[in-house]
Every structure is written in structure tokens, then in C-alpha cells.
Amino acid sequence: MSLPEVDVCIIGSGAGGAPMALELGRAGFKVVLLEKGRHYRPQDFIHDEILNSRRNFFMPLPWEEPHLVRQGAKGRYERSTAAWTANCVGGGTVHMSGFFYRLKPVDFRLRSTLGAIPGSTVADWPISYEELAPFYDRAEAELGVSGEAVPHPFAEPRSSPYPLPPLDVHPVAGEIDKACKGLGWHSLPTARGILSRPYRGRAPCSYCALCGSYGCEMGAKSSTHASLIPAALATGNVELRPGCMARTVEVDKQGRAKSVVYLDANGVAQEQPAKVVVVSCTAVESARLLLNSTSSRFPRGLANGSGLVGKNLIFSSFGESHATFRVSKHAEARPWLKDPSPFVNRSVQDFYLLPDARFGFRKGGTLGFMWTHPNPIHAAVGLAGTGRTAVFGKALKDRMRDYRDSRILQFEVYAEYLPTPGSYVSVSDEVKDKYGIPVAAITVERHPMDLAATRFLVERGEEILLRLDPDDVRRVSTSGETTILQHGTCRFGNDAATSVLDKHCRAHEVPNLYVVDGSFMPTGGSVPSTLTITANSFRVAHHLVRSLKG
Template sequence: MPAKSYKTSEEVDFVIVGSGAAGGVLARELSQAGHSVVVMERGPYLKQGDFHHDELAYWFANELMQANGVPPQSFRHSADEETDFHPDYPNMLYAQCVGGSTVHFTANYWRFHPVDFQEHTVHGDIPGAALADWPISYEELEPYYTQVEWEIGVSGLAGAHPNEPHRSKPYPMPPLPVKSSGVLFEKGAFELGLNPFPAPMAINSVPYDGRAACVHCGFCMGFGCEMGAKSSTLSNMIPQAEATGVCEIRTGANVVRVDTNKQGRATGVVYYDLQGRQHLQKAKAVVLSANGAETARLLFLSENSRFADGLANSSGIVGRHMMFNGGGTAGAFFEHPLNEYKSVQVTRISHDFYDTDPERGFYGGGGIDGRVMWSPIAYAVIGGMPGDPGWGPKHKDYLRQYSHFMYSSTHSTSLPVASNRVELDPEHMDSYGLPGIRLTYTDHADDLATTSFLVDRAAEILEAAGAQTVWKDPVRPQSFTAHLLGTCRMGNDPATSVVDKYHRTHDVPNLFICDGSSLVTSGRGQPTQTIQALAFRAAEHISRFAKNGEI
């Protein structure tokens, strides 16, 4: 079937901005429900054969994060701090291509737990944070978590951890084979009385849904999968959306504004094509799925006389409450070669410290895993033990240990803080003369305490596993992330949230937002499965609204 192509003058049912974790799901679901859909994607439409193992291209030249019109990013830890701007090294790491960051992600797939949806009820107020309950519960989202696992494709073992939340079905695929880091992580965790279990991964352990099984090449984090075994929306949702015959994937489309009429309704999106020509794609409804930074920026760029501070921003909280997820690492060398460069990043994890324990003195919790972290060149250039200057005899000794090396990585909470925010950058403009993104972010003290606690536990696991050398990387305030969450949070109260529980903006009835920006809290590590579960749920309700004339 030839690819669908709509004229910009045709008023389609939905225009979706972004084709990543949420946008890809929404495109598939809405088009399969019979709605006409145009997906706007700034980047190119890459195929499996376009991906390669060039570390310099992907890790250092940011090949997957480059596209026409990508806004510049600047960063500061507080409003009192001078802005840091390094155009070649973005602080927010997201791919620019069909499939978005599901193309280059590590593919860790955790469900949030019930407590993650009722943090304020359980924990109360935390000074300096804007903790809130979600307008939906885990039980409401559980069927959609299951839908993600079966329709996106997730490998794992149900019931493998004693505090796993309720699930209605097992995983569709068995866990991926355990690798050396998993064996050692498991050994150390068992020695300490913990409960390690096979890591749920959105990577095929066996052929699934017409896609190949993983061949264990080792190039997952930061790379596209040439086998199609990684369950990106590029490999599953997008082709299925196109197969309906009513969905167009429009690449090279840099959306810069949501167009609205005098009644305050969205009428479509304004975008630039690769030739720099401006167009208006008309639509009955607009869905923003551009990520927690880009969606907020687009709302600010769409200000008008009705919304002087940004479209759908009567609450004044668009762009606020940015959350990263906390994270830290402990490293180790072992006597025997581990050859960790092979296979997927993670095969064993622990959620023994997921829940809050008041005796620890802080609110947060999270998970710990065993992994490789660095591919060879990145290991040499970015890696290093504390005190290693990156050159000289000490660094050479470090390089010789590559095959004997593994990390234990921690993943944890990130409290929503109002001053952690995305704004339009008054100094740095994109290629169209529009403001870039200024990110202000510093970790809440509770988040740093959580990370320090988990890194200590990670080091203990490595020591119990028999490592010859163990070190803990310093825990510092974060300045970069691939998790962009919370800037257009869900809620029932229009004064304290941007979208309702169905992802409809409180202010504009035919404008929906569904991506990481919708999250109310960060969970304790890996948000992608929750983002996609929300997208499956949102699509169901949005389609119902459309068919009932309620948009």
C-alpha cells in the first residue's frame, strides 16, 4: 500500500506532534480506530539498514539527535546561576527520527507501583517539593501496562520479585539470557539477602510479532537496532499505523506553533519543511507528544491574546516540575574476564529498595541493576575511576581492565519542584529565529540522599559478588538526562494541572498532551512503559470523544 499523503488544506481528524513512545502508540491506535491522522516528525524516517555500530557518530557526534530546526539548549542549576551553553553537547538527550527516543533507548521496562500514583496521600508534604497524587490509579492503568507488554513486546518473568505489583497476564516473551554482569549481580544480591530478578526489557528474547530476536551485538544504549529486535515504535507501532491507509508520517516537519481560532480552539499546527517553507496542517484536534521539554516549548511558542503566558497555561505551571529520575553508579573490576560488551545492557535488577522506608531518613526509593554502561570508545573517553584524570598510567591501567569491568547502576525518584523548569531561552535562537530551550534544574536534597543510599547498596552488591576493586562514582546534582517528565502534569484541578485524566488540556478542549510531560511523579526509575500505557489509555478515550462529538 502506498504511503498516505494528505494536503495541508485537508482537515484531518488528528495531527500528532512527535512519533516516539507516546506519539507512535497514539498514531497506531487512532488510525486503527478509523481516524485520519498526520504525524509530524522533525527527523528522518530511518530503516533498520540505516543503523550501525559507529560509536563516534552516535555517542560523540550525536547523529541520532540531529535534525533540521532542533532548538538549542542551555542549562543552569538555579535562576541565580549563569546559563551554561554547549551546542555540541545537549543536556537533554532525545532522538530526532521516526520512533523518537525509543530508537536509541536502553529498553528497560518497569511498571510503576501503586504507591507511585498516590505519593502525596502516602507521604504527605515534602518541603521544597510539589508532590501530588495522580488522577488515576495503578489498577486503572494495569490493563494498559499489559497492552504495552504484549503489543510493544517486552521480555521478562512475571512474579519474579516479591513486591511486584498485581498483573493480569504474564510477559509475552521469556527473559533475555543472563550475561556475566547479571550472574555476578545476582550472586552478590543473594549474598546480602536481596531478591534479584530478570530485568524486563523491551527487546525480543525470541522472534515476536514478525520481528527478529536479539542477536546480542551489545549496541543498544544510544544506538538504533538493525535487527528490529528492540521494541521501538519505529519497528512496531508506526508501520502498523501506516498499514491502516489513513495515517501519514510526515518527516522533516518542524512544528513551531499550535494554531488557534478566536474561540480558543486548536485548528492545526504551523510547521517548517526541510526547504524552510512554512505550512499550516489543519486538524480537528491536536495531540502533542514531543517530550517533556519540546511540548512545553511549543506551548510557549503558541502564546496568543487569550494565553499570553503560553497556550493552555492558565495555571501558570506549563514547563514547571521537570523531573529527571535520580541515578548513580558503582563500578568494579573482577579477576576473570566478563566480556560485558556483548548482549543487552541489563539482565538482572533488584527492587528491594523500591518502597519508602522512613527509617532511612528520606522519602525516595528505587532500583539497582548490573550492567556494562560503556561501549569501548566511550569507556576510554568518558569512563574512569574517581581521581582518574583521563590520561597517564592510571588511566592506562583502567583501560586494560575493560573486559573485567561492570557497573551497578541505580535508578530512583525525582521530586517535582516548581523551580525546575523549561522556559524559552532569551539568548539562543533556532534556525528560524525562535527561542530555544532554557532548562533550570537541580536535584532536591531528598533525591541526592536516595541516590547516595542506593549507590552504597550497589557497591555492597559488587563487593559481595567477589569484585577485586570497587568504587563509587560521586553523587552530584544532575545536569543532563534522557528522562524529561512532569512539565504538563495531569490532574483534576485546572489551577494546579495542565491536562485532565484523559490528557485533554483544561483550557483548550481539542488539544491533548500525552508524553513524559503528563507524568505527575517520576516513579522510581524507568518511565517509558508508563508513558506508553498512558498513551494506549488516552487513545481509547480520545477516540471515544471524537466518535461521540465531544471534542
């Protein structure tokens, strides 16, 4: 059954989809916003670890909607929950930690600045930092970001301060500041997508400590669920349809997108015609949707005449170490250990570019410091370990008692994940999800140079931790991927032979199709990309509104 035509149909309500809905709605266009997941209320966000973190409140069950993941083209596909972000209105912005960094000017010119890299398809962006900067301002103001810009060697230019002052931090932040100063490095306040003060009718943070991986019952976290979506609905021009799983984007005889076919909340197939279709389901799921949208005009998938949809997949390169402080041992010398403040909010970006070409490629990244997540089940499962080295019985209980007496400071590394011909998304010809739609199949092949840079960053982070004189420093990883940060599968560029989207994130091959999640990014940068995706979506919306108004 076909529904009445609207101006714009947007698929996905997260960091990419919500700004489009808001701006198009404000401009008076009729918008339908399809969201696969549910529309939770703030009071549904409860600090119940089993409900929130260990079942399908956010992420689909791997036996109902798996991703297939393999290491290299010769690897065997395994069913996984990896590379899903939250399936709900607001998408990944609901359970994000909200580390709202901007990219740096060099991220837009990586290839021309640092040179080509054998084995990598690294490419410059078709826009500059200066072109995106006004939309960073816009995104920070619309979402609500708390932070403080301080000078440092890689500080990106800003036209104005953050909309809100920084959140209160734990005294350990001052200790990190001292340690960094001693090393000649810069300890920076981490900007957060969390309100430090009341803002546009929203309540500020209550410092509950369960932030990342949870939804915020205060609405203080600047998810699109709490900020842009309510504003979009208030325009009266945006209709939000939760529980609707897009199956295909259909095209007319001229090869223009004409409608979105989706399964509604009752599992009934619907067809929503639209003058413009905007896809924003995450880099993995958007590629899947386009690849599944085959037609005689596009037999290899929509907008995929070039064969590039799904290629150049990039995540964020990940590393982590933990410093443990025994509270009872240090209670007198370091009374701050007992301070319950949840936020550390310190970052180090002195190695955003490496000082030399020792690893062949000079891109480094960001270190972000934080307390380990206080989820007790997650912590205890980690203490138990896995496989032959796992422990149980008294040994496990002793570790749990030690945990009680510990505060654990950690850093995460966000580093460049170089695009390679071996990292890509395809669709499975065997496995379908519970809707009967072929699932995304992800092949991961890392470039050795970014692994070396990530290890370098972990070593620098450990130097900082050791200066705090903890009881123990434990390296967790130097070679991981943060798969909820995903980009590149519909990269944008000026050349239709080497990119899927043009500089306005419009498909080269389909003039009324836009992709506005992380798919457009030919390089991921060395920070979490949520703010960048949102800013870019405001930029694309600005262009689209103007072109629709003629």
C-alpha cells in the same frame, strides 16, 4: 499555505505519539504524524561510534539547537545537549536501552501515602495503577516485551505473563542472584523492550551488545520505529511526515486548537489544520512548543492560563558505581568472565520504599545491573579524564591496556526526582535555534531528600558489587540526573488550578488539545518511564477514540 484539514495532527513519533497514531488510524480517523527528525531505515543503524554516538545522527548539534541549562535560578545558562532524546522517527525509543519496568501502585499515590514534603510540589495522580494496568498489558503486547515476573515485596500486580520469555543472560546474573540472596534481598529479571523470540513478523535479538544508544538494525528492539509506526502506517489512515519541525499550535477565536504551523523538510512554513492536536515532543520540548504558541487568547502560551506549563519539571535521579574484574587474574576461578553474553538484566527493588523516614521522605528506587557500555571511544575518553586530573601519554595507554583486560559490571540507580518550584522549563528570550524558534531553557534545583535517597541506593548497590569480590569498586555518581527521562511539565490532575491536563491528558483550557509524552506525570516514579508513557498513550487513545466517535 494551509493544507486540507485532518482529524488529528500528532506532533512527535516516540513513546507517546506512536500509540495515538496507531489507535486513531485503526479506528479510521485521518491522522498526520509530524516528526522533526529523519526516518531511518534499519540498515542505517550501523555500529559506527563516530556516526552514531558522537555527531548529530540522533541528537542535534549544540550550536544549532541548544538547550540552555542552569543550576538554580541564580545560575548562569549554559548551552547543552542535555535533555534531548533522539530526533528521528521513533524518538527516544530508537536509542533506548529498553528497560521496561512498570510503575508500582504507590507511585500513583505518593503524596497521600508518604505525606507532603516541604519544598516539593509532589502530588498524587488522578488515576490509579489499576486504571493504567490494562494499558500496560496492551503496550507490552503491541511493543513486544521480554521478561519474567517474580514475587518480591514491591512487585506490582499483573494479570498475565510477559508476551515473551526473558532474554538469555550472562552467568554473572547468577552471581548477582547469589549475592542478593545472601543479603536477604531479591534479584529480579529486568524486563526488556527487546524480542527474545520472533514476534509479529519481527526478528529476535542477535545479542550484538551495542543496544542502548544505538538503533537496532534487526528491528528486535521494541522501538516505536520497529513496532507501532509500521503498524500505524499499515492502517492506511496515518501519514508520517519526517523532517517537519513544529513551530506553534494555532488557536481559533473560541480558544480551540485549529492547526499546527511547522517548517517542512525544505524549511518552508506549512499550516496543518486538524480537529484535534496531540503534542508529544518530550516534556521539555512540548513545554517549549506550548510556551512558544502565544496568541491574544493565550498570551503566556497555549493552555497556560494557569502559568503551570513548564513548571514541575522532573527528571530521574541518577547514581552509578562500577566493579572491575581483571580477566587474566580470575580466568581460572571465574571462567564466566570470558562469556561474551551482553545482558545482565538484573534489578533490585527491595528499597523502592525506604525502611524508615531517615531522610525525611521514604521513597527509594531501583538498582539496574548491566555491563558497562562497550563503546571504545567513549570508554577511552572516560579513562583520560578531564581537567587537571586528566592523563595522557603512557599513563593513558596503560589505562587503555588495563581496560582491555577488564570486565566492568555497573549498576544504575533510578530514583525519585522530587518536583520542586525551582525545576522548570521556560523559553529563552535571547537564544533561538537554527529554525529561528526560541529554545528551551531548563532550570534545575534538586530537593535534598531525593539526593540522600539516591546515595542510600548507591551504597546498597555497592554492597552487592562487593559481594562479587571484584578487583575494584569505583563510585561514579550519587547526585546525577538522567535528563532523557523527563516528566511533569504539563502535569495532569482533577483541579485546573493546579494542573495543565485533565485525567485524560486533555488540556483543561483547550478542549481539543492533548499532551501524551512524559509531561503529564506529576511524579516520575523510580524506574525508566518509557513503558509508562506508552501505556498512558494507549489509555488516552482509548478515551479519545470513544469521544471522537461520540
